[in-house]
Amino acid sequence: MIEEVPLDLGGGLTGILTRPAQPTTRPLWILLNAGFIPRSGPFRLHVDLARALARDGIAVLRVDQPGVGDAPPKRGDDVAVLVQGLDRLCAISGASRFVLGGLCSAADQAWKVALTDARVCGLLLLDPYAARGAWFRLGQLRLLLGRGGSAVRTVWRRLRRRHVAALGDRDLRDWPDPAAARRQAAQLVARGVALLALYTGGAAAYFTDRRQFAATYGASARSARVRLHHWPDCDHMFMRHEDRQRLQQAIIDWARALA
Amino acid sequence: MTAVPASTSPARGGEALHEFAFAGAPQRRLSTVFRPAQGVPRAALLLCPPFFHEHFLSYRLLSLVAARLAERGIASLRFDYFGSGDSWGEESAFTLAGAVADAEVALAELARRAPALPCSVLGARAGGWIAARLARCHRLPLWLWQPLPRGQVWLDELIAMDRRERASRQRYPFLGAQPWPSDPERLLAAYCPPALRAELAAQDLEALLESAVEPVHVVDDERAAPLARATTWHALPAAAAAWHERIDLRATFITPPVAACIEALARLAPGAEAA
Structure with a gap:
């Protein structure tokens, strides 16, 4: 039987730890908040994933970071809070290695923690950063043509109007610049960090073609430690039940490969 | 899936002012979050959450409501229905009858954690149907947050x-025709x-309220028609009430009009005169 234990890790970091039935030496997973969605995840994604991974012998903590869910308001540096949380988790659970990640902003934060803390040995990145570029534009064009003539006319009308800059992912997300992203990926892969990157159709504002991944991250993208999926038919929040099941299976497959 | 009861007091490393615990029978463990009153406690409140996607969209708001009430001497307990949120059970296990039974368990847990305090029950959105049944059964004051009059x-x-x-x-940019x-x-x-x-x-909320539940304090969208049985009615501006109309990764927060509604509810809770 698996067990769930509430934890208060300090610094405003709280959550629920799902433990497998048997003691494990495998890395402990931490699912960070997707935007402002509480620890249970969008449509209970984190709850279902944590319990499925626990049945597979992996301990999983789903957290509320400061300012989200039940956590106190945000006061300081999120990365520092998470690193302190890892310290406390080491003391509580005995874990010494961690897999971090989640959806959207969770992927961005996990990336930053991994860069500063060598205990992070795996990153689960759902709709993480990617640089736009030629492959993105090609994907955009393909997407547009696939929608037929009316879509092309709509875009043409928009282009003829005066351009008003709207807030985009780059404004709302905590992304590195392209050169830094490539350097950081190389650093993580050299350290042996395993990466699962999955882009959904919901990221079409900045990711439309899987070749963008290699263009963004360079040689690191081809490492055996890196696994990439592009699911254009899936939305950013995995709203369809089939998509959540497919995601859970992809993550479990990756976790088994890590073991 | 079966849960093993966890320790009722979480490992504490910080300043979180709430207490997580799993409550209820081992085969039906419910996630609960108790927030003790700050200072002298004067009342206790059970919060019944909305259903489905509205559960996670409202989570931060209700957490902040509980925090505000705690500052005004009101302890609270929030919980997730079996098969929802952090509670145990597959989502297919969720039923209305089960949700009412879960609310009974949560009410008992609140009474255990905040003994001797006069209790009220709050239902948010569809949680209002659950809260109304509980209020009727236990003769408790009822608070409704953006209630749903007709199922x-x-x-x-x-x-x-x-x-x-x-x-x-x-949502699906690559969707075909x-x-x-x-x-x-x-x-x-x-x-x-x-x-x-x-x-x-x-579900018919007015019918549920007919059997002498009172008082009934309502916080609702300013665009909504007031409930006939409402003892008091507090209006939320449309912008603060529209959180359930869009499904994305955002949350809703306490803005001054929302804070005013919480303040009004706190003043209506038992013991306000002494506070």
Whole structure:
């Protein structure tokens, strides 16, 4: 039987730890908040994933970071809070290695923690950063043509109007610049960090073609430690039940490969 | 899936002012979050959350409501229905009757944690149907946050929203000419088979309130028609009430009009005169 234990890790970091039935030496997973969605995840994604991974012998903590869910308001540096949380988790659970990640902003934060803390040995990145570029534009064009003539006319009308800059992912997300992203990926892969990157159709504002991944991250993208999926038919929040099941299976497959 | 009861007091490393615990029978463990009153406690409140996607969209708001009330001497307990949120159970285990039974368990847990305090019950959105039943059964003051007077109206809204989302090019940019097909077992990602839909459609809040539940304090969208049975009615501006109309990764927060509603409710709670 698996067990769930509430934890208060300090610094405003709280959550629920799902433990497998048997003691494990495998890395402990931490699912960070997707935007402002509480620890249970969008449509209970984190709850279902944590319990499925626990049945597979992996301990999983789903957290509320400061300012989200039940956590106190945000006061300081999120990365520092998470690193302190890892310290406390080491003391509580005995874990010494961690897999971090989640959806959207969770992927961005996990990336930053991994860069500063060598205990992070795996990153689960759902709709993480990617640089736009030629492959993105090609994907955009393909997407547009696939929608037929009316879509092309709509875009043409928009282009003829005066351009008003709207807030985009780059404004709302905590992304590195392209050169830094490539350097950081190389650093993580050299350290042996395993990466699962999955882009959904919901990221079409900045990711439309899987070749963008290699263009963004360079040689690191081809490492055996890196696994990439592009699911254009899936939305950013995995709203369809089939998509959540497919995601859970992809993550479990990756976790088994890590073991 | 079976849960092993966890320790009732979490490992504490910091300043979190609430206490997580799992409550209830081992085969039906419910996630609860108790927030003790600061200073001298004067009242206790059980919060019944909304259903389906509205559960996670409202989570931060209700957490902040509980925090504000705690500052005004009101302890509270929030919980997740079996098969929802952090509680145990597959989502297919969620039923209305089960939700009412879960609320009873949560009320007992609140009484255990905040003994001898006069208790009220708050229902948010569909949670109002659960809270109203509890209030009627235990003769408790009832607070309703954006209640749903008619189940059929809400169900129709969910069905329309589900249709829009399945056809949305904003949600599914790569969608072809046809929307995703509907799933008779699901509504907006939630498990909602025909039997549950029929139960939802039959909900009539005014009828539930007829059998002498009072007082009934209501916080609602300024655009909504006031409930006939409302003892007091507090208006939320449309912008603060629209959190359930869009499904994304945002949360709703306490703005001054929301804070004013919470303040009004706190003043109506037992013991306000002494506080």
